[in-house]
Amino acid sequence: IAAIELPQGEWPELVGSLLANMGGPQVEKPAHLKQATLETLGYVCEEVSAEILAQEQVNSILTAVVQGMNASETSNDVRLAATNALYNALDFAQTNFENDMERDYIMRVVCEATLSPDSRVRQAAFECLVSIGSTYYEKLAPYMQDVFAITSKAVKEDEEPVALQAVEFWSSICDEEIEIQEEYSGDFTGDSEVPYFQFIKQALPALVPMLLETLTKQDEEQDQEEGAWNLAMAGGTCLGLVARAVGDDVVPLVMPYVQENVSKPDWRCREAATYAFGSILEGPSLPRLAPLVNVALNFMLSAMKDENNHVKDTTAWTLGRIFEFLHGPNVQFPVITQENLPMILTVLLESIKDSPNVAEKVCGAIYFLAQGYEEGTGAPSPLSPFFQSIVQALLVTTDREDAGDSRLRTAAYETLNEVVRISTEDTATIVMQLVPVIMQKLNHTLEMSVLSADDREKQSELQALLCGVLQVIIQKLGASDTTKFGIVQYGDQMMSLFLRVFSCRSATVHEEAMLAIGALAYSTGAEFGKYMTDFYRYLEMGLQNFEEYQVCAVTVGVVGDICRSLDDKVLPFCDGIMTQLLKDLSSNQLHRSVKPPIFSCFGDIALAIGENFEKYLIYAMPMLQGAAELSAQQVIRDDELIDYNNQLRSGIFEAYSGIFQGFKGNKAELMVPYAGHILQFIENVYQDKDRDDSVTKAAIGVMGDLADTLGPSAAPLFLQTVFYKDFLDECTSSDDQQLKETAEWALSTINRITNVG
Amino acid sequence: MAGQAGVPPRVHKRSISDQQRRREIALERQKQSRRDLQQHARQLASGFSPPS
Numbered sequence: 001i002a003a004i005e006l007p008q009g010e011w012p013e014l015v016g017s018l019l020a021n022m023g024g025p026q027v028e029k030p031a032h033l034k035q036a037t038l039e040t041l042g043y044v045c046e047e048v049s050a051e052i053l054a055q056e057q058v059n060s061i062l063t064a065v066v067q068g069m070n071a072s073e074t075s076n077d078v079r080l081a082a083t084n085a086l087y088n089a090l091d092f093a094q095t096n097f098e099n100d101m102e103r104d105y106i107m108r109v110v111c112e113a114t115l116s117p118d119s120r121v122r123q124a125a126f127e128c129l130v131s132i133g134s135t136y137y138e139k140l141a142p143y144m145q146d147v148f149a150i151t152s153k154a155v156k157e158d159e160e161p162v163a164l165q166a167v168e169f170w171s172s173i174c175d176e177e178i179e180i181q182e183e184y185s186g187d188f189t190g191d192s193e194v195p196y197f198q199f200i201k202q203a204l205p206a207l208v209p210m211l212l213e214t215l216t217k218q219d220e221e222q223d224q225e226e227g228a229w230n231l232a233m234a235g236g237t238c239l240g241l242v243a244r245a246v247g248d249d250v251v252p253l254v255m256p257y258v259q260e261n262v263s264k265p266d267w268r269c270r271e272a273a274t275y276a277f278g279s280i281l282e283g284p285s286l287p288r289l290a291p292l293v294n295v296a297l298n299f300m301l302s303a304m305k306d307e308n309n310h311v312k313d314t315t316a317w318t319l320g321r322i323f324e325f326l327h328g329p330n331v332q333f334p335v336i337t338q339e340n341l342p343m344i345l346t347v348l349l350e351s352i353k354d355s356p357n358v359a360e361k362v363c364g365a366i367y368f369l370a371q372g373y374e375e376g377t378g379a380p381s382p383l384s385p386f387f388q389s390i391v392q393a394l395l396v397t398t399d400r401e402d403a404g405d406s407r408l409r410t411a412a413y414e415t416l417n418e419v420v421r422i423s424t425e426d427t428a429t430i431v432m433q434l435v436p437v438i439m440q441k442l443n444h445t446l447e448m449s450v451l452s453a454d455d456r457e458k459q460s461e462l463q464a465l466l467c468g469v470l471q472v473i474i475q476k477l478g479a480s481d482t483t484k485f486g487i488v489q490y491g492d493q494m495m496s497l498f499l500r501v502f503s504c505r506s507a508t509v510h511e512e513a514m515l516a517i518g519a520l521a522y523s524t525g526a527e528f529g530k531y532m533t534d535f536y537r538y539l540e541m542g543l544q545n546f547e548e549y550q551v552c553a554v555t556v557g558v559v560g561d562i563c564r565s566l567d568d569k570v571l572p573f574c575d576g577i578m579t580q581l582l583k584d585l586s587s588n589q590l591h592r593s594v595k596p597p598i599f600s601c602f603g604d605i606a607l608a609i610g611e612n613f614e615k616y617l618i619y620a621m622p623m624l625q626g627a628a629e630l631s632a633q634q635v636i637r638d639d640e641l642i643d644y645n646n647q648l649r650s651g652i653f654e655a656y657s658g659i660f661q662g663f664k665g666n667k668a669e670l671m672v673p674y675a676g677h678i679l680q681f682i683e684n685v686y687q688d689k690d691r692d693d694s695v696t697k698a699a700i701g702v703m704g705d706l707a708d709t710l711g712p713s714a715a716p717l718f719l720q721t722v723f724y725k726d727f728l729d730e731c732t733s734s735d736d737q738q739l740k741e742t743a744e745w746a747l748s749t750i751n752r753i754t755n756v757g
Numbered sequence: 758m759a760g761q762a763g764v765p766p767r768v769h770k771r772s773i774s775d776q777q778r779r780r781e782i783a784l785e786r787q788k789q790s791r792r793d794l795q796q797h798a799r800q801l802a803s804g805f806s807p808p809s
Contacts, residue, residue, distance in 0.1 A: 168766060233769040317770045360772060367773045407772065414775035421782075468779055475786065508776075515783050522790065554780070557787045564790055604791060607798065654791060661798040701795060708802045745799060 003047035014044070015057045022064045031075040038068050038078065042085035050092050058092045062106070065089055069109050069125075076118040083113050083124035090131050097136050107132075107143050114150050119159050126154065126165030130172050137176045138194050148203055152210050160231055167214065167234040170207060173199050174241035181245070200245040207242065208253040211235045215272035223313045223357040224406075236275045243283035251284050255292065262299070267308035274303065274311065278318030281325050290333035293326050297335060301347045309355055316351060316361035319344075323368035336372065338382060344369070345386045349393045356405035359397060363411035366390065370418045380426045383419075387427040390419055391434065398441075404458070413465040417472040428477065432486035435473060439490065442466040442497050460506035467501060467512035470494060471519050478523025487523045494520060495531045502538045507548035514542055514551065518558035521565045528565045536573055543580040549591035552584065556597045563601075563608035571609050578605065578616050585623050592644065599624065599651030603658025611667040613659060620655070621674055628652050628681045646692045649685055653698035660705035668709045675706055675714055679721060686727045697739050700731050704746030707753050715754045724750065 005011040021037040023029035041061055053061075067073070068082025086106075096102040110132070113125035129147065133140065140147070147169070154166035180196045200207065214235025222228045243250045254276050261273035277296065281289060300322070303315040326335045336344065348369070352362045370390075373381050383390070394416045403409035416434075423431050445462050448455070474494075477483040487494075498513045498520075517535065521528040539562075542555030559577055563570050570577075581598050584590050602620050606613040613620075631648050634641065656678055663671055682699050685691055691699075703724060707714055718724060728750075731743030 171767065229766075229769065234767075237767050237769060314770070361770070364773050367775075411773060414773050417775050417779070418773075468775065471779060471783070475782070512779075515779060518783060518787070522786065550780075554783070557784060560787050560791060564794060600791065603795075607794060654795070657795050661795065661802075664798075664802070701799070704799065705795075708799070742796075742799070749802075 002044045006044075006048050006052050015041075015053070015061065018044075019060050019064050022067070031078050034068060035075065035077045035081045038065065038081035038085045041065065042081065042088045045085065045088035045092060050094070053092060055095055058089075059096070061089055062086075062093060062096055066106060066109050069113050071112050071116075076116070076121060079113065079116060079121045080118065080124055083110075083121055083128060086110070087124065087128050087131060090128065090135055097139050103136075103139060104142075111143075111146060111150060114154065119162055122154070122158065123162045123165055126151075126162060126169065130165060130168050133169050133172045134176060137173070137197075140173075140199070141197055144199055144203070148206065152206070155210055155214060155231075155235075163214075163231050164229070164234050167211070167231065167238050170200075170203075170211075171234070171238045171241050174238065174245045177245045178241065200242055201249060204242070204246060204249060204253065208239070208250065211239045211242070212254070212257050212272075212276060215239075215275055216268045218268055218271060218310060223310050226406075232272070232275070236279050239276060240279040240282065243280040246283070248284045248288045250280050251288055251292070254280050262303075267306075267311055270303070270306065271308065271310045271314050274300075274314045274318055278314060278321045281318070281321040286326065286331060286333050290326060290335060293322055293335050297322065297340065297344075301343065304347050304351045304354075309358060312351070312354060312358045313361055316358055316365055319348075320361060320365035320368050323365055323372055327369065327372035329372070329374070331372075334372075336369070341382055342386075345390070349386075349389055352393050352397055356400075356402050356408040359400075360406045360408045360411045363394070363397070363408070363415040366394075367411075367415040367418045370415070370422045373422045379424070381422060381424045383422065384424060384426050387419070387423065388430055391416065391430060394419065395437065410461070410465060413469055416469055420469075420472050420476050423476065425480070425482070428480075428483045428486070431473060431477060432483070435470070435486065435490050435494075438466055438469050438473070439493060439497060442470070442501070446497070446500050456504075460504060460509050463501050463504060464506070464508045464512045467498070467509065467516045471512065471516035474516060474519040474523055478519060484523055487520070488527070491520065491524050491527065495535070499534055499538065502541075507545070507551050510538075510542065510545070510548075511551045511554050514538075514554045514558055518554070518561040521558065521561040525565050526567070526569065528562065529569045532562075532566070532570075532573060536576070539573075540576055540580060543577070543584060546584075546587055546589045549594050552590065553594045553597060556581070556584075556594060556601050559601050560604040563604040567608050568610065568612070570605070571612055574605060574609060574612070574616075578619070582619050582623065593647075595627070596644075596647040596651030599627065599648070600654040602655040606655070606658040606662040608662075610662045611665075613662050614667055614670060617659075617670060620659075624652055624655055625674075625677055628677075628684075632681070632684045642690045646690070646695050649691075649695045650698045652681070653695070653702045656702045657698070657705045660702070660709040664709040668711070669713075671706075672710060672713055675710055675717055678702065678706060679717055679724075682727070683721070683723045686723055693736065693739070696731065697736075697742060700728070700739065700743050700746050703727075704742065704749045707746065707749045710753075712753050718750050718754050 002011065002014055006014070018037050018041055021029060021033050023034070041064065045061065065082050065085045068078050069086060073079050073082070093106070096106065110125055110128050114122050114129070116122050116125065151166040151169050155163045158166070176194075177196065177198070177200055180194055184196070212235075214231045216232065217230065217235075218232040219228060219230050222230060222233065239254070258273045258277045261269040262277070264270060281293075300315055300319055304312055306312050306315065322335060326333070328334070348362050348366055352359050352366075354362070370383065373383055394412045397403060397412040398409050400408065403412065420431055420434070442463065445459050445466065448459050450456050450459055474487050477486045495517070498517055501509055501513045539555060539559065542551050542558070545551040545555070581601060585595060585598055602624070605616075627648060631645050631652070634645055660671060682703055685695060685699050707718065728743050728747045731739050732747065734740050734743070
């Protein structure tokens, strides 16, 4: 009720009357009343946003909460309720954390609560510390020594739920420092709003041993249980974050542990050592890691035959990390060579037959191994000799009876996707042979008996995966004229399957089928027209899907594919499509990320149907102008909004380009009334310091399209304008060849119509 | 409220996830096709030779 009423300025007495329940120095209130009151305050703080409560109310709540947490409070239930309430009130405490004395007091009470005799209170107090670590990183310096001491004690001695939170504190500090570093490196001025204290680097000599100690506290069943989380997992995850935060410095602290434990008789030691090694593979530099990995690789491959399942699981995961970070066309010291590749694949293709959890990690390793060969030169890939065996092994894996465990089936199909993506011309036949195989599997899912919600879920999951594989294959084979026929010949059968798949009500399946259809439209070109009558209703359904906005977004993209494939043959469907796109744009329900692609889609439609776009102009132009004005007035608050604004502007420019190009010749005069506004918008974007490269390219393109389409009638506009020369100058001196050439073309077009130069 | 113990707060041994990649690749192909077509229209407009 408070969540509804307080934002409307109602129930002003709520906080005051709750606080009265807490009593005071002279008036002791019953423990159960204080507990219930603190729980209520906690819920109120959780539900109500920070700006709703006056600072005075925040101060009173914090005073009551901190009083309830104090060691002098005799009831553990009250202390627990108070600590939980503080967790929810921390977002409100900005002003209090600015004040040294108030902050010291809150921190002292939280730290004392981590020593409470009640483990529930200790756990809640550590949860508060985790939240403070993220929210008030810049205020932590004076407390870090004490915090290290109490977290260290908890990790070593306390019950697991408490120890987990103590580890989480360090993970959250890593998150903060990784983010700060990313901010520094992305912005060459070196400015960051948050100071960088390097807490992790300072704590490293003590922190790493503490984390390593957790790694041998595994659970017997951890790799078989979905959602398992224990101290060893938390410690290893934290170690991975530490490596990302400090880079090379972590290596000498971890490697002795790895070397000492990796061959011990106790499986816990072997698994822990492997996990430690795998965890530090992201962060340190390649020259630092490569020699270590080169030595370790053979050992890892033989460890895939370890007698213990957990050791094999972690070893396969580590191999995946090695391939992810130390293998690829841009990797300076690649660890995979022509010489060791056969051995690696022999081991992986043998181990993929292991238990589902191990096999799933092996799929991951094959995925990253394949990914490393992505930017091939067109010559046969080093993987080509093994291609058939890899594909075969993955297909066999998808058919395993236990493939439903540990996400194995999903991992196998997704790995198959990557293997197809990196395939080269010499293995195209094998990829083509996959089409009927996957179609047959998809057909099989349509005949599955569905008796329960569980069956339905399994069916949807499988259909989504298979549509995904078909999409990847269509895209791969459709991209080359020499292999396109492999898709075209199955076009009718595939389309018929996709249409049947739409009858199953699952957003993910719809999205995957839609993506596959987009790829098919791209590959088959004008021939796709024959499917339009049957497909149109699903296209419209996708555009109407506000709730599952990804489906809507993907469908908008497919409309673009269809426009490019069908050209003016798309016209009979355009009334319906445009009506729906305009509704989408006007909707408050639809996720905002879908709106920029809708504008781009206007451009696709206009370019496809040319002068026939005239009848949509009176609807589309106000939308475009409105969005342009809105984007110009936007008060930029964060990077996300900057990014969105750039996407929106690119979409608007792509729409204008399509419309100008479509109207060139017969209907150019229709755009004359809009030209001034469009140039004004381009000027506005030119002045924007946050303008990105895509926006620049699109803006320059529109400027040339405007001049080219309107011809001399646009000359006065350019002659009255100064900015365009500066903008074009900036672009013609760019290092980006495409931008430079578009700008040169735009300049020569403008000069032509204005008779300059 | 606090007290979320038992729910893994982080991903342990992150495994592959291809769905987002499929979306991104499709989106990139569409963007590229649009750019190519608009460049092609400009090329036709004035004998302008677009970058390959």
